[in-house]
Amino acid sequence: MHIPENYLSPSTCAVAYAVMLPIWRIAAKRVSAEVPREKVPLIGIAAAFSFLAMMFNIPLPGGTTGHAVCGTLIAILFGPWPACLAISIALAIQAVFFGDGGILSFGANCLNMAFVLPFIGHSIYSAIRERVGGRRGELIGAGVGAYVGLNAAALLCAIEFGIQPLLFTDASGAALYCPYPVSVAVPAMMLGHLTVAGLAEVGFTVGILAFVRSAAPSFGIEDRSASKASFAPVLGLVAALVAACPLGLLATGDAWGEWATEDVAEMVGYAPSGLADGWEWSSLMPDYSVGALPEWAGYMVSAMIGVALLVIVFRLVAQATKGAVDFDV
Amino acid sequence: MRPDQRDIPEWLQTPQRYQPVADRDSFVSRNLLAVTSVLARFRLDDGHSGRLSPTAGSKVVLGLTCILLTSLARNHLFVLFVLAGVLARASLLPPRALARVAAGSGAAAGLTLLVMAPATLLGQPQSALSLATKSLVCVAITLIVSVTTAPSDLTHLLRRMGVPGIAILTVDLALRSIVCLGETAGEVLAALSLRSVGRNRRKQSSMGGVGGVVLLKAGRSAQDTHDAMRCRGFDGEYRVARHDMRPGWPDVACLVLLSLLLALFLYLQKVI
Numbered sequence: 001m002h003i004p005e006n007y008l009s010p011s012t013c014a015v016a017y018a019v020m021l022p023i024w025r026i027a028a029k030r031v032s033a034e035v036p037r038e039k040v041p042l043i044g045i046a047a048a049f050s051f052l053a054m055m056f057n058i059p060l061p062g063g064t065t066g067h068a069v070c071g072t073l074i075a076i077l078f079g080p081w082p083a084c085l086a087i088s089i090a091l092a093i094q095a096v097f098f099g100d101g102g103i104l105s106f107g108a109n110c111l112n113m114a115f116v117l118p119f120i121g122h123s124i125y126s127a128i129r130e131r132v133g134g135r136r137g138e139l140i141g142a143g144v145g146a147y148v149g150l151n152a153a154a155l156l157c158a159i160e161f162g163i164q165p166l167l168f169t170d171a172s173g174a175a176l177y178c179p180y181p182v183s184v185a186v187p188a189m190m191l192g193h194l195t196v197a198g199l200a201e202v203g204f205t206v207g208i209l210a211f212v213r214s215a216a217p218s219f220g221i222e223d224r225s226a227s228k229a230s231f232a233p234v235l236g237l238v239a240a241l242v243a244a245c246p247l248g249l250l251a252t253g254d255a256w257g258e259w260a261t262e263d264v265a266e267m268v269g270y271a272p273s274g275l276a277d278g279w280e281w282s283s284l285m286p287d288y289s290v291g292a293l294p295e296w297a298g299y300m301v302s303a304m305i306g307v308a309l310l311v312i313v314f315r316l317v318a319q320a321t322k323g324a325v326d327f328d329v
Numbered sequence: 330m331r332p333d334q335r336d337i338p339e340w341l342q343t344p345q346r347y348q349p350v351a352d353r354d355s356f357v358s359r360n361l362l363a364v365t366s367v368l369a370r371f372r373l374d375d376g377h378s379g380r381l382s383p384t385a386g387s388k389v390v391l392g393l394t395c396i397l398l399t400s401l402a403r404n405h406l407f408v409l410f411v412l413a414g415v416l417a418r419a420s421l422l423p424p425r426a427l428a429r430v431a432a433g434s435g436a437a438a439g440l441t442l443l444v445m446a447p448a449t450l451l452g453q454p455q456s457a458l459s460l461a462t463k464s465l466v467c468v469a470i471t472l473i474v475s476v477t478t479a480p481s482d483l484t485h486l487l488r489r490m491g492v493p494g495i496a497i498l499t500v501d502l503a504l505r506s507i508v509c510l511g512e513t514a515g516e517v518l519a520a521l522s523l524r525s526v527g528r529n530r531r532k533q534s535s536m537g538g539v540g541g542v543v544l545l546k547a548g549r550s551a552q553d554t555h556d557a558m559r560c561r562g563f564d565g566e567y568r569v570a571r572h573d574m575r576p577g578w579p580d581v582a583c584l585v586l587l588s589l590l591l592a593l594f595l596y597l598q599k600v601i
Contacts, residue, residue: 282454284462285409298406301413308416316431319424 001066001157002054002094003109004258005102006278007178008160009168016160017107023084023115030081037321039078039221044314045234046074047086048307051093052241053204054100055288055303057251060192064256067197067248068204069113069153072121072146076138076209077220080122086314087114093309098302099283108160112153121149135213139206146205147198154193161185161257168274176274178257179264189256211237242303246296378479383579385482386489391583392474396467398590404597408462411590415469426476434469438462480504488567497567502551509550514543 008016035043053068060066074083088110094100101109128141162182165175180188212219215233254263265271285305289298382388399411419430441464442449445457480501487497517539 282458284458301406301409304413305409305416308413308420311420312416312427312431315420315424315427319428 001069001109001113001154001255002091002101002258003105003112003157003160005104005280006275007102007164007257008105008108009164009177009274010104012160012164012167013104013107016105016111020088020107020110020115024088024110027081027084027088030079031085032321035078035082035221037318040318040321041311041315042219042231043074043078043082043086044311045219045231045238046070046077046083047090047310047314048238049204049208049241050074050087051090051306051310052238052245052303054090054094055245055299056200056204056248057255058196058200059251059253060196060256062188062191062256063253064188064192065251065253066192066200066255068201069117069150070146070201070204070208071113071117071153072125072142072149072201073205073208075118075122076125076142076145076205077212079221080118082221083118083122084110084114086310087118089313090306090310093306095281095283097284097305097309098288099281099286100288103281104279108157112157112160116156117149117153119149120152121145124148138213139210142209143202143206146201150198150201151190151193154189154197155186157257158182158185158189161189170273174270175268175272177272178275179268179270179272180257185257192256208237238307242300242307245303246299249295249299378477378482381579382477383583384576385478385486387576387580387583388474388478389483389486391587392470394587395470395590398594399463399466399470402463402594402597404600405459405462407594407597408459408466410593411470412462412466415466415473418473419469422473422476429476430469430472433472434465437468438465440464484567494565494567498555498565502554505554506547506550510543510547513546514539517542 031040031043050070050073053070055067057065057067069087071083071087074086078086091101091106091109091114095103095106095109122145125141125145128144129137131137132140159182161178161180162185164178165181168176170176178185212234215237216231217223219231219234254260259267261271261276264275285298285302288302289295378385383391395411395415399408402408419427422430438461441461442457445460448454449457484497484501487500488494521539
């Protein structure tokens with residue numbers, strides 16, 4: 001679901017940025033006002049779950065791959081606005097350091113995965129929580145919210161891909177950017193997400209939520225007490241996911257819409273000019289790999305760098321945030 | 330002519346269009362004050378060892394080896410391995426120490442990218458990224474060793490390595506005085522900026538005076554510290570107890586890590 005560079009026209013990217021800029025501004029204000037300073041670093045750990053979940057590629061019907069995002073999970077633990085900020089920063093690290101998702105298309109990726117996914121997922125979760133109480137209600141709500149949220153994000157992503165050949169073509173009618181119209185992009189993306197990737201999102205969300213609620217109940221915004229000792233199991237889970245992330249390499253093939261230009265040319269018979277001649281960011285570790293060394297080594301190093309960066313960023317944010325005075329204490 | 334106009338002298342009746350020349354003190358207020366404020370923040374004498382921290386010797390040896398190997402590495406993967414380790418260690422630092430490490434290493438990487446901007450514009454962004462990563466790693470390692478090591482442990486280590494007492498005293502005094510001198514320079518420059526109103530060339534010539542004040546202050550502080558140490562029986566020799574730096578299991582872990590890094594470095598150098 002990471003839209004690469006040049007698959008969307010610059011004007012589409014600009015619209016996505018224009019939509020996301022006020023959202024990021026509101027998210028930053030809400031996090032600053034509502035999240036206690038000692039809880040901000042925990043959002044970084046939650047963002048690490050999202051980062052790692054996105055590294056576990058799963059084979060989808062049609063020979064492509066997909067992944068979970070864990071956006072609903074972060075929204076349940078910390079609220080949808082902190083989730084928006086956390087996933088945006090995880091996506092920024094992926095785009096800048098690992099070339100996963102484009103820099104120009106960063107706004108569109110955030111719109112799909114950092115805004116639509118957590119907000120829809122959290123709304124459905126809240127609606128179900130109101131009707132079904134207790135632990136069961138929470139897990140059912142999380143599962144359904146995660147499934148619908150991921151599919152809503154995938155649908156929006158497919159529409160963004162699909163409108164490109166309708167809006168941007170050259171004189172001969174050939175597409176300039178993504179060559180597949182809505183009639184192809186929507187079924188192709190939704191087939192994989194409605195069947196396998198959605199279930200993977202449910203598995204990650206419900207599994208991690210159940211683990212966190214039993215092993216570290218104060219991990220989340222609802223419990224205002226922050227004890228360092230109680231988060232050791234959560235950190236252990238992050239370390240275990242880092243160690244296990246090379247499993248994501250078992251799924252071969254590209255995700256839908258994330259092909260190289262040569263592959264697109266082979267599939268549609270021509271290389272769209274915007275795609276072939278567009279600007280491309282030179283990342284530190286393209287596709288989470290380096291040189292001729294085993295892919296798993298690059299994958300694990302990438303996971304470590306990504307997780308550490310997320311934790312550092314949110315700890316620095318917590319350090320920069322002014323501590324609020326609670327006059328009720 | 331009205332009576333009140335008659336009383337006013339003629340020179341006072343001449344309309345004047347006084348427009349003061351815009352004050353220009355950006356050289357003082359932006360450049361020099363910024364430099365000295367950075368100096369004032371350059372505190373290297375307030376590190377603290379953690380509960381599971383290895384001895385200063387192990388940290389310094391591991392840190393220097395990492396810096397050396399990172400600088401020599403031709404394989405980018407080695408640098409990324411070290412970067413992953415450095416980031417993992419930094420993420421566990423206390424908040425203030427983390428902020429200092431992030432600021433210092435981020436500034437170093439940013440400066441490198443700036444210096445390498447022509448290479449990026451000429452189509453070689455990988456060299457700029459590689460050098461910036463190396464700068465970030467090296468500066469971060471130095472700062473992590475600094476913020477996780479008590480200054481007395483560093484003094485101890487230097488003595489154990491056989492460094493002459495006078496050299497240790499000089500380093501010790503320099504580390505402790507650099508912040509005070511930065512603050513003094515900042516205060517004098519602020520006074521200069523406040524007193525010198527309007528545009529004049531004397532502002533820049535006063536820089537020599539600021540330097541002189543800081544130099545005098547440095548000399549006086551060093552003399553005071555030295556006198557105080559003499560009063561407390563310091564005779565130029567640092568005596569260290571052997572049991573103070575006995576290695577423990579964190580040092581063994583450091584040694585293992587060092588061996589792994591060396592092996593990885595040698596292997597990766599061959600792969601290229």
